[in-house]
Amino acid sequence: MITTNNLTKIYKDQTALDHLNLQVNAGEIYCLLGANGAGKTTTINLLLGFIEPTSGSAFINDLDVSQKAKETKKFLAYIPENLMLYPSLTAVENLDYFSGIAGKKLSKKNIFNFLKEAGLQEDAFEKRIATFSKGMRQKVGIAIALAKDAKVLLLDEPTSGLDPKASNEFGQLLHKLSQKGVATLMATHDLFRAKEVATRIGIMKDGQLKEEFIAKDISLLNLEQNYLNTMEYKEVTL
Amino acid sequence: MIRKTFIKESKELFRDGRIRIATIIVVLLIGVSIWISAQQYQNINEQYKVSKTAERAIWDNQGEKNPHSAAHYGTYAFKPKYPLSLVDQGVDKYAGSSIFLEAHKRNEAQFSIAADQTGLARFGDLTPDFMLLFIMPLLIILLGYNSFTKENEMGTLTLLKSQGISYKKWIFGKWAALFLPVFVLTVVLFLIAGFILSNLKDFGVFEWSSLLWMFIIYTTYYIIFINLILFISAKAKKSGISLVVSLSFWILACLAVPKAASNIAEDTHPYPTRQEFAANVLKDKKQGLDGHNPWSKEAKLLEKNVLAEHNVDSLHKLPFNFDAYRMQKGEEHEAEIYFKHYNHLKDQFIKQSRVYKRLATFSPYLPTRFMSMAIAHTDYATHWNFADAAENYRIATQKFLNDDFAKNSTYGNWGYQADSDFWKKLPAFEYSPTKLTTVLSENTANLSVLGCWFIGSFALLLFIKKIR
Numbered sequence: 001m002i003t004t005n006n007l008t009k010i011y012k013d014q015t016a017l018d019h020l021n022l023q024v025n026a027g028e029i030y031c032l033l034g035a036n037g038a039g040k041t042t043t044i045n046l047l048l049g050f051i052e053p054t055s056g057s058a059f060i061n062d063l064d065v066s067q068k069a070k071e072t073k074k075f076l077a078y079i080p081e082n083l084m085l086y087p088s089l090t091a092v093e094n095l096d097y098f099s100g101i102a103g104k105k106l107s108k109k110n111i112f113n114f115l116k117e118a119g120l121q122e123d124a125f126e127k128r129i130a131t132f133s134k135g136m137r138q139k140v141g142i143a144i145a146l147a148k149d150a151k152v153l154l155l156d157e158p159t160s161g162l163d164p165k166a167s168n169e170f171g172q173l174l175h176k177l178s179q180k181g182v183a184t185l186m187a188t189h190d191l192f193r194a195k196e197v198a199t200r201i202g203i204m205k206d207g208q209l210k211e212e213f214i215a216k217d218i219s220l221l222n223l224e225q226n227y228l229n230t231m232e233y234k235e236v237t238l
Numbered sequence: 239m240i241r242k243t244f245i246k247e248s249k250e251l252f253r254d255g256r257i258r259i260a261t262i263i264v265v266l267l268i269g270v271s272i273w274i275s276a277q278q279y280q281n282i283n284e285q286y287k288v289s290k291t292a293e294r295a296i297w298d299n300q301g302e303k304n305p306h307s308a309a310h311y312g313t314y315a316f317k318p319k320y321p322l323s324l325v326d327q328g329v330d331k332y333a334g335s336s337i338f339l340e341a342h343k344r345n346e347a348q349f350s351i352a353a354d355q356t357g358l359a360r361f362g363d364l365t366p367d368f369m370l371l372f373i374m375p376l377l378i379i380l381l382g383y384n385s386f387t388k389e390n391e392m393g394t395l396t397l398l399k400s401q402g403i404s405y406k407k408w409i410f411g412k413w414a415a416l417f418l419p420v421f422v423l424t425v426v427l428f429l430i431a432g433f434i435l436s437n438l439k440d441f442g443v444f445e446w447s448s449l450l451w452m453f454i455i456y457t458t459y460y461i462i463f464i465n466l467i468l469f470i471s472a473k474a475k476k477s478g479i480s481l482v483v484s485l486s487f488w489i490l491a492c493l494a495v496p497k498a499a500s501n502i503a504e505d506t507h508p509y510p511t512r513q514e515f516a517a518n519v520l521k522d523k524k525q526g527l528d529g530h531n532p533w534s535k536e537a538k539l540l541e542k543n544v545l546a547e548h549n550v551d552s553l554h555k556l557p558f559n560f561d562a563y564r565m566q567k568g569e570e571h572e573a574e575i576y577f578k579h580y581n582h583l584k585d586q587f588i589k590q591s592r593v594y595k596r597l598a599t600f601s602p603y604l605p606t607r608f609m610s611m612a613i614a615h616t617d618y619a620t621h622w623n624f625a626d627a628a629e630n631y632r633i634a635t636q637k638f639l640n641d642d643f644a645k646n647s648t649y650g651n652w653g654y655q656a657d658s659d660f661w662k663k664l665p666a667f668e669y670s671p672t673k674l675t676t677v678l679s680e681n682t683a684n685l686s687v688l689g690c691w692f693i694g695s696f697a698l699l700l701f702i703k704k705i706r
Contacts, residue, residue: 073402
């Protein structure tokens with residue numbers, strides 16, 4: 001579903017992504033961990049076709065993103081760190097509009113079902129987004145992905161700033177989507193959430209994928225230790 | 239996607255309190271301006287009718303009088319107020335509303351509305367054309383300056399891009415959402431104007447086709463503004479920058495370029511001063527026949543030729559009054575001089591108009607303004623037309639009077655008096671403005687420039703490949 005072959009992005013003399021080889025299959029949730037500037041967001045932006053790679057290639061559903069950027073958009077949904085919707089429109093209106101942009105015609109009943117499936121409480125359906133918390137906006141984002149029937153989900157630090165309950169709910173939603181065969185790539189700083197939801201976990205540093213784990217085969221403690229080792233973190237002794 | 243974007247944008251615009259308030263204010267101002275204009279139109283039209291009837295009654299009831307005395311006594315040609323001046327008052331306020339018609343002299347139009355006003359008139363009037371030409375584009379700027387920049391600032395652009403948005407459809411959805419309120423407002427305004435005009439008594443030459451053309455011109459003007467404001471918004475990084483650039487364009491197009499055009503036109507093709515003009519006319523007059531001076535070289539030559547033509551040796555033996563005949567010839571000579579000098583003024587006016595038309599390349603305001611005034615019959619061309627018609631009537635009146643004097647009296651008989659019914663035989667002055675088809679054909683240059691702005695601004699929208 002998601003494939004990168006030696007994907008590289010260089011800005012002037014700064015290598016943001018260095019020969020990344022990645023494969024995320026249908027139903028998998030792949031979490032990319034790494035510090036700021038590790039190349040996680042660059043990877044997502046390259047997969048979205050927002051930026052052009054310096055070399056290498058990225059594929060969504062076997063379509064080359066560089067060559068068929070528009071077609072690849074039909075298969076993917078994207079939720080950024082701060083999902084911004086139209087504040088003066090309601091959740092229903094936002095979902096209707098964004099689905100319409102993707103070429104989906106939804107009945108009101110369908111819109112309600114998607115919002116319900118995404119976990120948004122019913123009394124919020126007809127409320128303006130301006131009154132929504134970040135967690136509620138993320139749920140609308142998931143509803144947009146559900147309505148689009150996306151095969152690929154790209155998430156850029158979606159749980160950052162969410163309270164534990166909202167973060168947990170979000171993780172459950174991702175599981176639901178993976179059970180439907182959606183391939184998810186999630187960039188995050190949240191080791192705990194990554195361990196909770198991921199099928200596989202990769203650790204990035206300086207644009208390179210340094211380590212990769214099967215989530216169920218590693219404990220949270222080991223994951224943290226590996227992460228810190230990769231980041232070359234030295235414990236401060238007082 | 240166009241429909242979805244149109245609905246979404248319309249909802250956003252409608253729910254934005256600032257936009258609602260601004261639109262209500264504009265609608266109220268337009269309503270007030272139409273009401274004021276309709277009142278003025280009715281007042282002026284009544285004054286026109288009263289003055290015209292009264293002046294004609296004075297002329298008809300002169301009693302027994304020498305025709306040349308009547309020629310010096312004179313009469314007035316009144317400029318009618320045209321119905322569409324309710325929408326665009328043009329230069330009417332400054333151009334004068336009546337011309338005094340007398341023997342030997344072509345007079346300028348006088349009694350302009352501006353001359354009767356105080357210095358406060360310099361602040362301008364609240365008129366429908368002011369609202370249509372200046373305030374409506376401002377409303378368009380207010381509605382559309384952040385049309386695209388807000389998507390970037392709110393962060394929705396990223397999500398839209400990830401949904402695989404089609405830029406063309408998206409742009410035209412936004413275009414339609416901006417166009418619709420402007421279009422509805424313009425339709426309502428013109429329907430109200432048409433309704434008022436149709437219900438005014440003696441609404442004269444009002445034609446719905448003229449109003450429709452005016453509506454088309456203004457709609458085109460607004461479409462140009464909508465296209466340019468959307469283009470600026472698509473290219474600007476921030477809403478603030480977009481607003482400043484849009485307002486700068488408005489200042490340039492609606493204020494700076496028209497004023498610069500006026501200065502450039504006047505500098506390139508200046509009119510003579512009033513003193514120069516009068517001195518040149520006087521100089522030419524002195525070189526020809528003066529109807530009142532029988533001793534001049536020209537008068538003596540005329541006398542000699544007329545005697546030879548009629549094969550008589552004395553002016554007393556002529557079958558007409560030679561004094562009146564000479565006066566008529568003097569009139570004809572003076573009329574030629576006036577035509578020559580006024581034609582020079584008209585040439586300067588045409589050259590200045592060409593300068594304006596060239597500068598219209600820099601401002602859609604100029605061709606719109608000229609077209610609007612031309613259709614409303616409140617432009618300088620109509621004023622020239624009226625002044626020429628009044629002058630032709632003056633010449634015909636002088637001939638009518640001199641011919642009667644010449645035919646019914648003999649040489650030296652200055653005591654002749656026409657009977658009291660004679661004056662009624664002079665046809666009244668009637669002026670019909672240029673027909674709409676002629677107005678349009680005379681303004682093809684303005685229409686073309688407006689058309690180029692229209693096409694060019696759409697081309698700019700079509701060339702948007704990427705939103706920042």
